[in-house]
Amino acid sequence: MMVAYRTRVHLALSSLSLALAASAVLAGGAGAATLGSAAGARGRTFGTAVATSHLGEAQYASTLDLEFNGVTPENEMKWDATEPSRGVFSFGPADTLVVHAQGRGMRIRGHTLVWHSQLAPWVNNITSGSDLTAAMTNHIAQVVGHFRGKLAYWDVVNEAFNDDGTRRTSIFQRLIGNGFIEAAFRAARAADPGAKLCYNDFNAEGTNAKSNAIFAMVQDFRSRGVPIDCVGFQSHFIVGQVPSTLLANLQRFANLGVEVQITELDVRMPTPASQANLTRQASDYAGIVGACLAVSRCSSITTWGITDKFSWVPGTFPGQGAALLFDANYVRKAAYASTLRALGG
Numbered sequence: 314m315m316v317a318y319r320t321r322v323h324l325a326l327s328s329l330s331l332a333l334a335a336s337a338v339l340a341g342g343a344g345a346a347t348l349g350s351a352a353g354a355r356g357r358t359f360g361t362a363v364a365t366s367h368l369g370e371a372q373y374a375s376t377l378d379l380e381f382n383g384v385t386p387e388n389e390m391k392w393d394a395t396e397p398s399r400g401v402f403s404f405g406p407a408d409t410l411v412v413h414a415q416g417r418g419m420r421i422r423g424h425t426l427v428w429h430s431q432l433a434p435w436v437n438n439i440t441s442g443s444d445l446t447a448a449m450t451n452h453i454a455q456v457v458g459h460f461r462g463k464l465a466y467w468d469v470v471n472e473a474f475n476d477d478g479t480r481r482t483s484i485f486q487r488l489i490g491n492g493f494i495e496a497a498f499r500a501a502r503a504a505d506p507g508a509k510l511c512y513n514d515f516n517a518e519g520t521n522a523k524s525n526a527i528f529a530m531v532q533d534f535r536s537r538g539v540p541i542d543c544v545g546f547q548s549h550f551i552v553g554q555v556p557s558t559l560l561a562n563l564q565r566f567a568n569l570g571v572e573v574q575i576t577e578l579d580v581r582m583p584t585p586a587s588q589a590n591l592t593r594q595a596s597d598y599a600g601i602v603g604a605c606l607a608v609s610r611c612s613s614i615t616t617w618g619i620t621d622k623f624s625w626v627p628g629t630f631p632g633q634g635a636a637l638l639f640d641a642n643y644v645r646k647a648a649y650a651s652t653l654r655a656l657g658g
């Protein structure tokens with residue numbers, strides 16, 4: 314009797330917990346089955362850089378749609394793409410991506426308005442500060458205005474500092490001077506008051522001379538009411554070399570009242586990838602997710618691509634790759650599992 318009763322209770326309890334687990338998955342609760350739903354359950358976005366040109370590949374699109382709840386256009390919103398000639402704007406591939414993301418409830422990070430790289434060549438022919446300010450503020454007004462109301466975030470200025478904390482001598486810095494960043498943020502706010510405005514950079518993930526300089530700038534902007542809402546940490550890491558001060562650094566920026574975000578995450582290694590490095594990569598990814606989750610204002614994590622097949626890494630760092638969560642055949646890597654687990658999935 315007793316045994317039968319226990320068995321029935323046990324059966325009833327296990328089907329109850331199965332039902333609970335299933336509804337948690339559906340609601341994106343604990344045990345959520347995708348990166349986006351698990352991050353969503355923690356109040357975060359898990360995004361990826363997307364190239365519009367790959368959306369026609371069925372596995373690319375289905376992996377994006379299933380796993381991610383945020384997108385950053387990898388190249389489609391950069392200056393050379395959006396204003397190739399002065400005053401001539403082109404938004405085709407960016408619009409396609411925005412429509413794709415909006416139709417699926419994904420949050421979009423606009424990337425990027427003012428950057429020395431992938432700049433339309435005509436900008437480099439400008440010779441006066443006043444003309445460059447006019448070109449820059451018009452570029453921002455037109456591009457941000459075009460997407461007004463559709464993007465959650467904009468990387469307004471990208472990579473304006475050197476590793477030693479001095480300003481990079483871009484054309485903006487040379488012709489306009491230190492004030493170009495502030496001018497860019499003010500123009501972006503005017504063009505879309507609903508988008509959160511970010512400064513974005515690399516090698517600033519840990520506490521160092523570069524992040525100190527960015528910190529001082531953000532502190533100054535906040536105290537003077539210059540509109541800045543978020544700081545993006547690109548996070549193009551080398552396996553085994555995630556800075557130990559990542560969490561503390563994210564937290565000190567968050568303490569200024571801005572959101573912090575991991576915006577271009579990848580963890581590269583020599584190729585072909587060794588098993589040991591793939592295992593180390595899995596723990597690196599989990600540690601990065603853990604750092605973001607530990608900081609309440611860390612609102613999103615974006616990997617710089619979906620699959621190793623299309624990652625920028627091998628083309629930029631010869632002999633390295635395997636930096637993302639899905640391998641070149643869209644197979645989930647150890648880093649995928651550790652990331653999902655770290656998100657609570």
Ligand code: XIL
Nearest residue numbers: 387388424425471515547577617625
């Ligand atoms: C990279 C893209 O992934 C490549 O496709 C492109 O050829 C060059 O730019 N920091 C950034 C990103 O802010 O825009 C860069 O993206 C990678 C480094």
